[in-house]
Amino acid sequence: MRDEVVDGLTELIAAVESGLRRGEVREIVDRIISKEAMGRRLLAQVTADPEMFTSGSNRMPLLLDRILLDLAAAGGVVVRPPGCASCGRVVLLNCRDGEDRVCAACGRGRKDSQLIDCLECGRRQRRHAEVVGDAFCRSCWMALQTVADERxxxxxxxxxxAGTMPMMLAATEQLKADRLLRLALESERFGAAWIADPAAASALFAAFYDALRELGAALPARACGHCGRVTKLSGRLDGRICCRACYKAGHRSVCDGCDKTANMESRLADGRRLCQACTNELPESWADCIVCGNRRLIAIRAPEGPMCSGESHRVVSIPAGFSSS
Structure with missing residues (x-):
C-alpha cells in the first residue's frame, strides 16, 4: 500500500539527510507521492542507486527532483537537487534537452528558437506554432488568426x-483564437476525409463534429473506430477513436502472475504486469477498512484511510479523526 512506499522512501532519505527530522522528511514524501504506483517505481530506482539523493544529476526522475527541492527548501543540507543543464538554476526541471533535464524557461527557449521555413511566408523564421507538421512564424500565425473563422x-x-455559418460560429464560440485557427487548418487539410471517417479525426475536430451534429448538420453519430458501435468514445487505439471496450481489448496481454491473457491492471516495481485478479491477491491490496473494521479488499483509499467496496459506495464523508478502533 502507499504508506509502505512512503515509509520506504522516508527511511532511505533519512539515512542520508542529517539536517531534517524523520517526520519532516515523511511529510514531504507523503505530500508528493500521490499514487502508490509512481512511488513504487521511484523506490525501486533509488534502492538500486542511492547516490541519486546526493549526485545532483539532471537526469534523475522528475518525481525525485520534486522531493529533493522541497527537502532542500525545508532545510536539508545533504540532499542535492539538480541544476538546469542549460542555465544551471536549481529549480524544477520539467523539460528535456535530449537525455538531460532543463527548466521550463530553457525548455521554451529551445523550442521557440528553432528556425523553420514558415509555410505561409516562406521565410526562414523562428518557429512560433506547428499544426500537423506545418510550421509558422509568429507574424503569420497572428495574421492567420484574424481570418480563421472565414476559412x-x-x-x-x-x-x-446542411452546414451553415451560424452553426460554425455556435460550435466554436468557446474556442480561443489559437484553437480556432488550429481547427481551421486541420479542417482544410484533413476535414473532408475526417467527415467521411470521423474515427480518424483529432480530438479537436471530433468535438467540432459533435457540436455541428447537435446544431442540425446532417452528420451521422460518431461510432467506435474498431467495433462500429455508437457509444461513449473515450480512448484511441492504433490512431482511431474507440470505445472503452475496444481500448481495453487492445491492451490485453499475458499476465506475469497467472500467465492468462487479460487486461493489465497494475505494474510492479520489478516491471511485472498483473491482471485484476492477480492485483487483488497482492498484500497491499488488502487492509483494515476504517468503516467496518474488517480486513477486506480495498476499493478506495480516502484521505481518512482505506475503505472496502461494501462501505465505499455508502460513505459520503467521514468525520475527522474517525477510526474503526
Missing amino acids: LDRFVMACVP
Whole structure:
C-alpha cells in the first residue's frame, strides 16, 4: 500500500539527510507521492542507486527532483537537487534537452528558437506554432488568426452536409483564437476525409463534429473506430477513436502472475504486469477498512484511510479523526 512506499522512501532519505527530522522528511514524501504506483517505481530506482539523493544529476526522475527541492527548501543540507543543464538554476526541471533535464524557461527557449521555413511566408523564421507538421512564424500565425473563422466557414459550407455559418460560429464560440485557427487548418487539410471517417479525426475536430451534429448538420453519430458501435468514445487505439471496450481489448496481454491473457491492471516495481485478479491477491491490496473494521479488499483509499467496496459506495464523508478502533 502507499504508506509502505512512503515509509520506504522516508527511511532511505533519512539515512542520508542529517539536517531534517524523520517526520519532516515523511511529510514531504507523503505530500508528493500521490499514487502508490509512481512511488513504487521511484523506490525501486533509488534502492538500486542511492547516490541519486546526493549526485545532483539532471537526469534523475522528475518525481525525485520534486522531493529533493522541497527537502532542500525545508532545510536539508545533504540532499542535492539538480541544476538546469542549460542555465544551471536549481529549480524544477520539467523539460528535456535530449537525455538531460532543463527548466521550463530553457525548455521554451529551445523550442521557440528553432528556425523553420514558415509555410505561409516562406521565410526562414523562428518557429512560433506547428499544426500537423506545418510550421509558422509568429507574424503569420497572428495574421492567420484574424481570418480563421472565414476559412473554417468555407470548409463547413463545402464539406458539411446542411452546414451553415451560424452553426460554425455556435460550435466554436468557446474556442480561443489559437484553437480556432488550429481547427481551421486541420479542417482544410484533413476535414473532408475526417467527415467521411470521423474515427480518424483529432480530438479537436471530433468535438467540432459533435457540436455541428447537435446544431442540425446532417452528420451521422460518431461510432467506435474498431467495433462500429455508437457509444461513449473515450480512448484511441492504433490512431482511431474507440470505445472503452475496444481500448481495453487492445491492451490485453499475458499476465506475469497467472500467465492468462487479460487486461493489465497494475505494474510492479520489478516491471511485472498483473491482471485484476492477480492485483487483488497482492498484500497491499488488502487492509483494515476504517468503516467496518474488517480486513477486506480495498476499493478506495480516502484521505481518512482505506475503505472496502461494501462501505465505499455508502460513505459520503467521514468525520475527522474517525477510526474503526
